[in-house]
Amino acid sequence: MEENKSEHINHFEKHRHPELSFLEKDIGKPKLVLVGNPNVGKSLVFNELSGMNVEVSNYPGTTVEIIKGSYKNYDVYDTPGVYGVSSFNDEERVARDEILGADIILNIVDATHLERDLFLTQQLIDMGKKLVVLMNFMDDVKRHNIKIEIEKLSQFLGVDIFPIIAVKGEGFDKIAGAIERAREGIQREGMHGSLHSMLKMVGSQAEALLILEGDEFIAKRHGVHPGSSRDEIYIDRRNRINYIVNQVVIDDSPKKRISEMVGRWAIKPITGIPILAFALYISYLFVGKFVAQIVVNFTEIQIGKGHWEPWVREIITAIIPSSSWWNSLLVGDFGIITMTTTYLLFLLLPLVIAFYVALSLMEDSGYLPRLATMVDRTLSVLGLNGRAVIPLILGFGCVTSATITTRLLGTEREKTIATALLQFAIPCSAQLAVIAALLAGAGFLPMLVYALTIFGVLIAIGTILNKFLHGESAPLLLDLPPMRIPRIQNVARKTFYRTFQFMKEASGWFFVGALAVGIAQITGLLVYLQKLIIPLTTHWLQLPPEASTAFIMGVVRRDFGAAGLYHLSLSPMQITIALITITLFVPCIASLMVMMKERGLKEGFIIWIGTWVVAFFIGGVVSHIVI
């Protein structure tokens, strides 16, 4: 694990290009940085301040977005939610650098979680930052019968505190004045000596404190050794905050609340499994029925095949004659402009958006962390912790986007396992529709054979990788946010950013993949490959030779593979064998490319070869058992 960490550190630091960093841009304008724990309503405040004029960019070397806007004469930055300033993961490293570069900090705290949130506030104060506190969820405070003596708290901290209700915009009129009142708070005594000597060496109080707290990155930047007093400083700060909270908060809230009860039901298997089934069913109605059938039918068939493809084909053919191989490369059956655009924009995009909407709703309601908790023990058999439920669910939408999402997992080991599971055993939505239709026609027994085989392979691959991969997976440690009704604005924004990221990172690979296949078709390589696997198809899998075409087409688009089986006359069990093989084998070419990029050439290649071997091996074994 240590090795992984340092590898990761190097990767991150290697990709930090100081000249590109936002810290160095626009030196003239003062920087106003919004800081807070996760789910405290930072984004709502950010939107209020910056309006629509927002720049989103990735922090170099990470997937973490930097969201920048402007307010009056300030540059405003939103930061990822963090529980403290340190360097435990990418989010924290990005937040840390934004905080270090800040002129003024707008610290947003959740009034119902002051014990947790004020730790960060006190740390910002100890760093010597100028700040002002916005205390959100004042409506919940009232509803839960909590009393907070804000005046007294403000005296303890030495900074101003403004109550707000972000969802209603209450108190927002005070923010302008609040920013002007930002100042340094009351720092913890007792560590002045060591802080002072470190300050002399590094020249910034904030960085000096982080070094004393053992921050390896900052220490490295200044060429000094990280301090070893983190525990001491943290416990001291924690005790201080506990003392303050005891002095200023009286919590008379009734013990049982409905939302809390629902939250607990979601965690316990006995109630949690029916809740999961319900959530999945609703998601299925939305994604599988509404978007995949009604919306995609319209976008893919009407817009894509009906208007876009004939239109662009006509234009291109007017310039490049249809006899030219350029023409077929661009607008042929697998043309980059025709097929890939239709696939990407009119089939995948609506599905990916729908999946992200469902995911954001589950996340913002507080359900997703509870689901992760419930499945944690089960996933640990596969060497994953509960958080891996997110990429695994997303895989049923689009394996390519899910492969990108594996980044949120804690260790390289978990990323490898999750990626392998996605590439091997999770059929994406494009494929699922065809699989479901074919299996429904085949009957109950074939359906059962299919489900058991795929599920068995999933468990087997996870278990084997867990056993043989070096290192340890990170344990689950998750702060469960309260159950809340999701805010539409928040869901919309998250969906937008995630979809944007997916399109930015994956769309290019769909074109590259289509180009590769187009060339393979023109050069005859595609036909050659199809012929090459015919013996395997007929003898080993006991399928008609034409099925090999379907397999190869599966490389182009996963659903093409399955759809190619429609026209063959297959017995129900033959359908099952073909579907098992196609599900296990080769993910679409875009997900292959993204996997290579995410996991490196070597690992990506091994997984890819693995899918070929496993797909044909398992397909053949099942074939010899059932046929």
Added chain:
Amino acid sequence: MLKSKNAVPLHLTSTGDVLRIASMPHGTLRAQFVRLGIHEGEKVKCLERLPGGTVVIQKNRQQIAIGHQLAKQIMVIVIGDKEK
């Protein structure tokens, strides 16, 4: 000082137990716990103990899910089992 013979690993407690934290693992995990308000001597409640040993603890309004591997490394003293 809080280490006593009565201390049990967190994953062996039951839903509803009131606990005092006796010892915790070191390193960054510890720092993450301290930030969330959990450290030696704190009183917490075992809100849910799931089959397999995943535990959700509660302190005030804060709920924290802890995987069974991590829960094994946290020693606690059961000081009450009010809500059964």
